[in-house]
Amino acid sequence: MNRKWLPLLLTVPALALILFLLIYPVGDTLAESFLPLDQGWQRYVAFFSEPYNRTVILRTIKIATITTVLSLIFGFIAALFITRCPAKYRTPLLILSVFPLLTGAVVRAFAWMIILGRKGLLNNLLLNLGIVDQPVPMLFTSFSLVTGLVYLFTPLAILSLVGVLDGIEKDVLDASSSLGANPLGVFTQVILPLAVPGLIVGGVLIFTGSLAAFATARLLGGDRQAIMPTQLYEKAMVSFDWNTAGIIATVMVLVTLVAILAMGKLARRFNPATGG
Amino acid sequence: MGRKVHPLLGISAGLVFLFLIAPLVLVLGAAFNDATYLAFPPQSLSLRWFERVLSLQNFMDAFLVSLTVAISATALALLVGIPTSYAIVKHRGSFPSWFSSVFFLPLLVPEIVFGFSLLKTVIVALELPVMTALIAGHTILVLPYAVRVLGASLSNFDFSAEEAAVSLGMHPLKTVLAVVLPNIKAGILAAFILAFITSLNDVSVSLFLTGPGVSTLQVEVLTYVEQYFDPSVAAVSVLLMAITLVVMVVLERSFGLSNVVK
Known part of the structure; x- marks a missing residue:
């Protein structure tokens, strides 16, 4: 009996932590947003009939989608370069890609405030070159928000793609070239399809990450580009409207789950192993 | 290629x-x-911005809080993470296939939802101190990273070495300490670094878990940037990057990070 139960017993401390500190509190937040059922329903109806709330949800999804696509494109370019350059540059380039991950989201958003601010570097440059007469407002726009998010997530995209692109055997590429495929053909018909699993894994991480990127949204999007995490914070800590905060929390969890399930389904369809 | x-x-x-x-x-x-x-x-x-940062009492207090939280949460996560990874890697067959994903649940919940929920239950309902809530929250936050890295490290460990030691009469617990742990030293180190950096850089969970005199450095910096946009934040950023690098180098020197890369 001792032998049979030992493995489970070893996992009990971690399980207990997850249960009491994660599942219970978060479950409580989600359940509370629906309860009691009649009032919960009314709260949801009231929440969704407010145009501003719908705008924030749609904006969050839109921004996360654009961020995911751009980060994957940037990551793909960098990862492809890393796998193709001479071996001695590989490690330095990987370190270069990962280095931003060592700093927090606040620092990385701050860096873009220096660049995009009213008196920022970009505005200085544009003024000095005489391209504009007065500073262009760039901060607290969807542009600054997306830029900051893409900056946050491109390292993650590189990391999830380097492994996949590395796995594409040179023979396959040589074969397709020698069979007459031009570089564009090799790219669209061989490299891209084989990279799909990495694109999906990276895509899930980036999409769910941008849905919840509070610090970046707060510093680069501000109130004007409020997204779900910033709105949740406002409701919970500024206006102390915990009912609405609970609804936003529930919607965030649902959108995250749907994204993960949808990407998982996509992954199974495109998995070369199952021949889909 | x-x-x-x-x-x-x-x-x-x-x-x-x-x-x-x-x-x-x-x-x-x-x-x-x-x-x-x-x-x-x-x-x-x-160096005036560095001097200014070092003279700001709330930054220094918050830095101490961050350091305490990061070290405690990382230690706790390793303490419960090592036996967990050991069990799910060694006894893979005795768990249902979904079992290990339970430990990755913290990655599925948006951090800000988790932070808000902790505020409601741990601080408001249970009335526990803010520091306890911070350490608890960060332990959950870094646990998936610890379990993943430790698991990868244990997958490369040949458990027959452990069996050999036990069959030669070594006590099972002593075998774990003398045979298993030294062999996954590099994994433990990598898990420590990853967990420590994750905790130190967290904003969304800590945001809700602040109290009189207790706040993490990232939250203080965020609040500061919103109020005063001056280069002292750049100085804090540089100090944070430097600390991360120092942690990595010190751990490298004492345990050998090169083992992790191999």
Whole structure:
């Protein structure tokens, strides 16, 4: 009996932590947003009939989608370069890609405030070159928000793609070239399809990450580009409207789950192993 | 692969790397700049922003809180994570296939939802101290990273070495300490670094878990940036980057990070 139960017993401390500190509190937040059922329903109806709330949800999804696509494109370019350059540059380039991950989201958003601010570097440059007469407002726009998010997530995209692109055997590429495929053909018909699993894994991480990127949204999007995490914070800590905060929390969890399930389904369809 | 690189790929990859590094270089420049506004390149170098940061009491207090929380949460996560990874890697067959994903649940919940929920249950309902809530929250936050890295490290461990020691009469617990743990030293180190950095950089969970005199450095910096936009934040950023690097180098020196890369 001792032998049979030992493995489970070893996992009990971690399980207990997850249960009491994660599942219970978060479950409580989600359940509370629906309860009691009649009032919960009314709260949801009231929440969704407010145009501003719908705008924030749609904006969050839109921004996360654009961020995911751009980060994957940037990551793909960098990862492809890393796998193709001479071996001695590989490690330095990987370190270069990962280095931003060592700093927090606040620092990385701050860096873009220096660049995009009213008196920022970009505005200085544009003024000095005489391209504009007065500073262009760039901060607290969807542009600054997306830029900051893409900056946050491109390292993650590189990391999830380097492994996949590395796995594409040179023979396959040589074969397709020698069979007459031009570089564009090799790219669209061989490299891209084989990279799909990495694109999906990276895509899930980036999409769910941008849905919840509070610090970046707060510093680069501000109130004007409020997204779900910033709105949740406002409701919970500024206006102390915990009912609405609970609804936003529930919607965030649902959108995250749907994204993960949808990407998982996509992954199974495109998995070369199952021949889909 | 070492194939010929198309010039177009080279140029666009160069731009991506520039995009990744230039903003951090700007922060570095702003931190050492003498001017009161953020300008690049620096007009004249000075350490005044570092002096200012070190003289700001709330930054220093918050830094101590961050350090305490990061070390405690990392230690706790390793303490419960090592037996967990050991069990799920060694006795893979005795758990249902979904079992290990339970430990990755913290990655599925948006951090801000988790932070808000902890505020409601741990601080408001249970009335536990803010520090306890912070350590608890960060332990959950870093647990998936610890379990993943430890699990990967244990997958490479040959458990027959452990069985050999036990069959030669060594006590099972002593075997774990003397045979298993030394062999996954590199994994433990990697898990420590990853968990420590994750905790130190967290904003969304800590945001809700602040109280009188207790707040983490990232939250303080965020609040500061919103109020005063001056180069002292750049100096804090540089200090944070430096601390992360120092942690990595110190751990490397004492345990050998090169083992992790291998």
